[in-house]
Amino acid sequence: MAVYRRESRRRPILVMVIITSLALISLDTGGNGIISSVRHSARDLIAPVQGVVDDAFHPIENVFDGVSKYDQVRDENARLQARINELEKDLNAERALGQQVTELERLLDLPNIEDATGVVARVIGSSAGNFERTLTLNKGTDKGIIVGMPIVVGDGLVGKITDASKTRSTVTLIDSPDVGVGVRTEKTGTQAITLGRYGDNLLKLGFLSNPRADISEGELVFTAGVDGAAYPADLPVGHVVKIDRNRGELDPDIYVEPVVDFDNLVFVKALRWPPHTETTEGK
Amino acid sequence: MRWLRYFLVVVSLVVLQTALFPDLRVFGAVPDLLLVATIAVGYERGPEAGAVFGFVGGLAIDCFLSSPLGVSALAFALVGYGVGVFQSGLLRSSRWIAPVLGGIGGLVGGALWVVIAALAGQDDLITGYSARIVVVAAIYDALLALLIFPFVHWACGNHDLARR
DSSP: OHHHHHHHHHHHHHHHHHHHHHHHHHHHHTTOHHHHHHHHHHHHHHHHHHHHHHHHHHHHHHHHHHHHSHHHHHHHHHHHHHHHHHHHHHHHHHHHHHHHHHHHHHHHTOOOGGGOOEEEEEEEEEOSSSSOOEEEESOOGGGTOOTTOEEEOSSSEEEEEEEEOSSOEEEEETTSTTOOOEEEETTTOOEEEEEEETTEEEEEEESOSOTTSOOOTTOEEEEOOOTTOSSOTTOEEEEEEEEEOOTTOSSOEEEEEESSOGGGOOEEEEEOSSTTOOOOTTO | OHHHHHHHHHHHHHHHHHHTGGGSOBTTBOOOHHHHHHHHHHHHHOHHHHHHHHHHHHHHHHTTSSSOTTHHHHHHHHHHHHHHHHGGGSOSSOTTHHHHHHHHHHHHHHHHHHHHHHHTTOGGGOSHHHHHHHHHHHHHHHHHHHHHHHHHHHHHOSOGGGOO
């Protein structure tokens, strides 16, 4: 009898939990505002405690990084030094071309990156889960950050704001499968969209405007910035590292390595894009 | 009083999961602290408690993830319930029970999470990379179970009367 009562009490609890979970998943997938509010409240509530814990454990994190990433850092340093030498050769030629483009854009009254103001924020964490490519910033809607803002650093494009509470915001990185960026190649101007993949920091170029274009390894890729685009034009995204031209396939498989090192970001800038975009700062 | 201790477990593990462990990745994986705590609760107090704690703990960590709210809640609740159902047949005196349960539960919970998230729309997750991450995270869970199980044991208080 006792066993029967126990068994019969267990199942309703389990069924209730399953139904509630499925309901929440459906509501959140459909974009329910109440669930977003609950999320934002939880993040804002725990933010001060997270800050204290992060500061307290920072030395441990540094030791862990030093031990686990030494070889990686050394190889990356050598690769970057070689890349710097290569890029310095191209810089002078690019400067002259850049001046002409700026003059043309001014004439056509196109918004460009210099027109875009923004909010500088500090990166205070990365994803708490195993299957996301996100960063957490220490500013939110109370400092003018809104969903959709592109995020940049000096090297190039980082990602975009995909969630923002009052004091915290979430950046989804461009190598996440959830983010696609409209880009163009440096030499041929071929337009494409970047596709991120789980477990791979390389971006794949899809939907090429000209599959037969002569794209070469090492070529830089910039944001295309076409009309109504989510990102301003001419932001560096990455450079081509691998091209597979399979026989019988219309589009070659082109892989781009991002210029930004997403694992070592400290400060980023959230751009007000397009430049006339109103924000909720101070509201 | 026990509910207050459970609340403390959930809050402290959420803070550690979001503030500390993202910077302590091993081969790209972080442990699932709330999942390990759910396994511990299921082991200590049975299936109902395991399911409810898993639901609450999963919801708490879902607030800090980009995946749909409820994915972790469902995965953790199912694992907590499963551990609770089988706990009567488990050895209680073995000191290895924590890492063994933490590892196996972490593996099952991680796989469940991937399947549920894929069904909720993130079908890009079904890859070899995800399988590798789930395995590494499960090993990480097994190691941390040695610390989390005693913490949960304290939170459960005098649970001997509740044992079957």
